[in-house]
Amino acid sequence: MIVYIAFLRGINVGGKNIIKMADLKQVFESIGLCEVKTYIQSGNVLFKSNEAEESLCDKIEHKIGAVFGIPVNVILRTSTELEHIILNCPFSKDEIIEAETLSKVESLYVALLTHNPLKEKIEYINVYRSESDKYHIVGRDIYLLFHHSIRNSKLSNNLYKLNVSTTVRNWKTLSKLAVLAKTMQI
Known part of the structure; x- marks a missing residue:
């Protein structure tokens, strides 16, 4: 499986678009992503998946919007790209x-x-x-x-x-x- 890092734009900044990391982790797990971990409050989520980047971004953005009512942009990098x-x-x-x-x-x-x-x-x-x-x-x-x-x-x-x-x-x-x-x- 590929290790991905999701960078969420504009959450938990300046008291706006507040999402608890435990809730965010649950959202990622609910769409079938594996070994989900969050890092600090600014919207960084690590996980494993075999899906392609574009479909993952669409799926994550849609689910966050549906659950939290917040339109959010998700930018992904693989662990190799981040390294x-x-x-x-x-x-x-x-x-x-x-x-x-x-x-x-x-x-x-x-x-x-x-x-x-x-x-x-x-x-x-x-x-x-x-x-x-x-x-x-x-x-x-x-x-x-x-x-x-x-x-x-x-x-x-x-x-x-x-x-x-x-x-x-x-x-x-x-x-x-x-x-x-x-x-x-x-």
């Missing part, structure tokens, strides 16, 4: 250390997209690239490095211009999820 994300960070250690030194909060993030952005859409976010807000697009993942807060970043606030469903996770969360996913492969 690849972690092992292939395009920013150097020096760049990351510099950003972390200047910032009082997390600096390194990955925006996970449902599919590759169109080249012409990338031009819309290029104008927000700066010395303090950097990015690298690798397939359907965007590595983001902020020298200040992601919350005040014009780059992060304009990712929607790619016109692709996106959710963002910090590096520590992705690293922990990669470790958890690896233990499920045994």
Whole structure:
């Protein structure tokens, strides 16, 4: 079976779209997904399945909408894809250390997209690239490095211009999820 990580966009953020992780786990199990585990309150769910990504996304989104009345976008990565994300960070250690030194909060993030952005859409976010807000697009993942807060970043606030469903996770969360996913492969 394939180990998947589901990243749910927009739940349990700012007191909106609240879903308890135990309830979310039950929803995943109710549609036949195996070894379901949740990680922190921001909508990260690990599970096993032999189904294809697209049908899984549709099934999960539909069930969450039906049970909780919340429209939610689900972005999936396999454990192998997540491991690849972690092992292939395009920013150097020096760049990351510099950003972390200047910032009082997390600096390194990955925006996970449902599919590759169109080249012409990338031009819309290029104008927000700066010395303090950097990015690298690798397939359907965007590595983001902020020298200040992601919350005040014009780059992060304009990712929607790619016109692709996106959710963002910090590096520590992705690293922990990669470790958890690896233990499920045994």
